Amino acid sequence: xxxxxxxxxxxxIVEAQGFSAAAERLxxxxxxxxxxxxxxxxxxxxxxxxxxTRRFSLTAAGQRYxxxxxxxxxxxxxxxxxMANEHQRVAGTLRVSVPLAIGTLELDDWLPAFxxxxxxxxxxxxxxxxxVDLVAEGVDVALRISRPLGDSSLMAKPLAESSIVLVASPxxxxxxxxxTTPQALGQHELIAFSGSRTAAEWSIETAQGTTVSVSxxxxxxxxxxxxxxxxxLSGVGIAAFTWNTVRPAMARGHLVHVLPGCTLGRRIYYALxxxxxxxxxxVRAFVDYMSEHYRAR
Numbered sequence: 393x394x395x396x397x398x399x400x401x402x403x404x405i406v407e408a409q410g411f412s413a414a415a416e417r418l419x420x421x422x423x424x425x426x427x428x429x430x431x432x433x434x435x436x437x438x439x440x441x442x443x444x445t446r447r448f449s450l451t452a453a454g455q456r457y458x459x460x461x462x463x464x465x466x467x468x469x470x471x472x473x474x475m476a477n478e479h480q481r482v483a484g485t486l487r488v489s490v491p492l493a494i495g496t497l498e499l500d501d502w503l504p505a506f507x508x509x510x511x512x513x514x515x516x517x518x519x520x521x522x523x524v525d526l527v528a529e530g531v532d533v534a535l536r537i538s539r540p541l542g543d544s545s546l547m548a549k550p551l552a553e554s555s556i557v558l559v560a561s562p563x564x565x566x567x568x569x570x571x572t573t574p575q576a577l578g579q580h581e582l583i584a585f586s587g588s589r590t591a592a593e594w595s596i597e598t599a600q601g602t603t604v605s606v607s608x609x610x611x612x613x614x615x616x617x618x619x620x621x622x623x624x625l626s627g628v629g630i631a632a633f634t635w636n637t638v639r640p641a642m643a644r645g646h647l648v649h650v651l652p653g654c655t656l657g658r659r660i661y662y663a664l665x666x667x668x669x670x671x672x673x674x675v676r677a678f679v680d681y682m683s684e685h686y687r688a689r
Contacts, residue, residue, distance in 0.1 A: 393431055396468065399461040401428040402440065406450065406458050482673045483512035489526070489534040492617050493637045494661075495519030501640050502685050509681065513674050521617070526666055533665040533675050535682065537634060546664045549679060552686030554634040556656035559647040563627040571630075574604040574654060581629030582606070584613040585620045594632065599653035632656050636689060661686055 404414040405425065415425045433440055440454035450458060494502075495517055507515075518524070518531070526534055526546065541548050564581075571577050574596040584592070594606045610629050614620050617633070624631040625641070630650055641647040663679045665671070 393435055395435075396465070398428055398432040398435075399465055401425055402432055403458065403461050403465065405429060405441070405448075406454075410448075481512070482510055482677045484674055485514045485516055486674045486678060487516045487518070487530055487532045488678065489518045489520065489524050489529070489531045491521045491535065491537055492519050493537060493634065494535050496618050497621050497633075497637050498640075502682065505685075506678070506681050510674075510677055513677070526664065532672070533663055533678055536662045536664060537659045538662065540660060541662060545667070547667055549663045549683070551661040551663055551679075551683045552636065552689070553658050553660050554636045554686075555658050556632050557635050557638065557652075558630055558632055558650040558654070558656070559624055559638050559642065560630040560650050561625055561627045561646065562648055564624075564629060565648055565650075567627070570648075571650060574598065574606055574651065577606045577630065577651075580610075581612075582608045582610040583620050583623050583629045583631035584608040584610060585617060585632070586613050586615045594656055596651070596654045596656060634659055636661070636686065639689060 401414065401418065401420075404417050405411060408414040408417050411422050411425050411429075414420075415422045418425065429441070436453075436457070438453040438457075439451050440457055441448045442451055496519060503515075507513075518529075523536070524531060524534065526532075535551070537554075558577075568580060571580060577594075577596075582594070592608055594608055596604045596606055598604065612620075612623055612628055614623070617637075620631050621633065621637070623629065624633075625646060638647055642649055661682075663682060665675055665679070
């Protein structure tokens with residue numbers, strides 16, 4: 393027996409002063425309401441109502457039980473309403489896992505506006521290029537930059553595509569000159585990022601549709617994209633990043649686009665989150681905001 397439903401039926405009978413009126417209030421039938429009461433009394437082992445053909449009255453046990461039901465149902469309804477309000481409210485702690493590029497190099501490009509739009513969300517930001525187990529780590533949503541994903545146990549929403557481009561600082565180019573062809577890169581210091589598949593060799597796609605392979609034989613190899621970025625800014629050499637990562641620095645004149653007609657392919661920015669029937673408003677707000685942010689770039 394559904395105990396809460398039975399409590400509601402009993403309370404409706406008492407408050408409506410009759411079975412027919414209670415049935416109308418509950419959008420039910422007289423016989424159904426009567427059966428619910430009989431089952432409840434059988435379950436409790438007590439008589440709740442004194443019934444005659446024309447009227448009824450509460451027994452002493454019924455009076456006590458009605459008072460308890462009113463209190464219990466009020467608490468249940470209040471808890472349900474609180475949960476409904478919480479589900480609709482864009483607030484609370486949001487645990488987000490992002491790669492270093494998004495969590496450090498791109499941070500000033502997206503975080504201030506997000507916090508201004510959603511002041512009641514507290515971000516718990518984890519920055520790592522390693523894949524994490526979202527459920528085991530308690531992560532609400534993860535952003536990743538990768539080639540197209542295959543089958544996944546997670547929801548994967550593409551946010552944007554970004555070309556991988558070559559950049560260098562104005563000081564480096566003033567010292568070493570600006571290469572005008574992919575082949576000319578062999579005469580330059582190339583910063584190798586060992587965290588990617590292109591550490592030893594760059595496959596450069598030209599505007600003409602051809603691919604040129606260039607050995608990355610510079611004096612610096614690093615497994616941290618932040619180190620590669622800092623090295624490029626300080627004039628160590630030419631490095632490869634997604635357009636989204638270096639766009640702000642290029643806009644400020646801190647980095648220069650090298651071989652603008654060429655790319656090293658494209659990467660997709662994904663938002664990943666566990667499969668669930670109801671996506672929390674704070675998760676949906678973050679994913680939608682990041683999608684809007686990258687579409688505008």
